[in-house]
Amino acid sequence: MKTQPLSSPERPKNTSRIFDTTEPQLRLKTMGEDEFERVVGEWAYSCLRKEKKYSNVALLGGSGDSGRDLVAYIDDNMQKFDIYQCKRYEKPLSPSIYMIEFGKLCYYTYIGEYAVPNKYYIVASNGIGQSLRKLIEHPKQINTELINTWDEKCGKKRQIIAEGIKMTDSLRKYIEEFDFSIVSDIAPITLLDEFSKSPWYKYHFGGGIKKRPTFEKPSEQLKKSEKTMPYVKQLLKVYSKEAGQVYETQEDLKNNQKLYKHFMRQREGFFQHNH
Structure with a gap:
């Protein structure tokens, strides 16, 4: 299993999507697997690592990830961590699809490949379905469902490991006692909301053109303090030099409308910058 420490994502070569107006949740549902992985990596770098104060975040995705796509370490010793399991599917995740991931979580912690995580988050491009949510809301049901479907969903050859995994008494007891209350999900809308604050969001979901902030224009007459x-x-000194005559006040400048209009534009710029 190869750990890939997160580094700052590079600017994409194709920037055409910056001006895309497709609804973000629809884009998330329909994007390809490779792009979804990039989104997850960029979200992890910009949101998890920086905003949630993890000591480190690493991508472990691939065929040997042992059921850990992304690991966020809580302490510098890397002994306490949260798991973010990221899935890109065309439909919301169901128990039949996801049961193998619960199997990996139990099996690899059972054999001691890694410790039981503090929290286990499901991050899915289309979210989780109603049936899977019911299991998560009643975590003891996951224990029962996993044991009942082990031979079909997890135990066969090349499902979790090449040689398959038989349900032994010891493994059964471990699964029965496993605390699945650590499992929750991150909804697509939450992922998008957090990711929207990152500089890479626009390359996947558009929104590259920002509206200028509005501000109240200053009154034409200068205030005493101004x-x-x-x-x-x-400005009055520059105008005096330019016109070859002395302008000491705003009223003096009104005699030269060209300079006066320039003065008013400069005032607006000053107020916009300082308010």
Whole structure:
């Protein structure tokens, strides 16, 4: 199993989607597997690592991930961690699809390949279905369902390991006692909301053009406090030099409409920058 420490994602070569107006949840549902993996990696780097204060976040995705696509370490010793299992499916996840992942979680912690995580999050492009949610809301039912379906969903050759896994008394007892209350999900809308704050969001979901913030224009007449501000004095000095005559006040400048209009535009820019 190869751990890939997260590094800062690179700017995509294809930036055409920056101006896409497709609804983000629809884009998430229909994007390909490779792009979904990139989204998860970028989300992990920008949101999990920085905002949730994990000491480190690593991608373990691949054929040998042992049921851990993404691991977020809580302590520097890397002994306490959360698992984020990321799945891209065309439909919401059902128990029949996901039971093998619960099997991996139990089997690999049973043999001691890694410790039981503090939390286990399901991150799915289409979310989880009603039946799987009911199991998560009643975690003891996962224990029963996993044992009852082990031979079909987890125990066969090349399902979890090449030689298959027989349900021994010891493994059965371990699964019966496993605390599945650590399992929850991150809804697609939550993933999108968190990811939208990252600089890479626009490359997948658009929204590259930002509206300029609105601001209240200053009144035409300078306030008493504004008349002595350095930027006003400096502008009047420049205008005086340009026109070859002295402009000491706003009223003086009204005699030259070209310079006066320029002065008003400069005031608006000053207020926009400082408010």
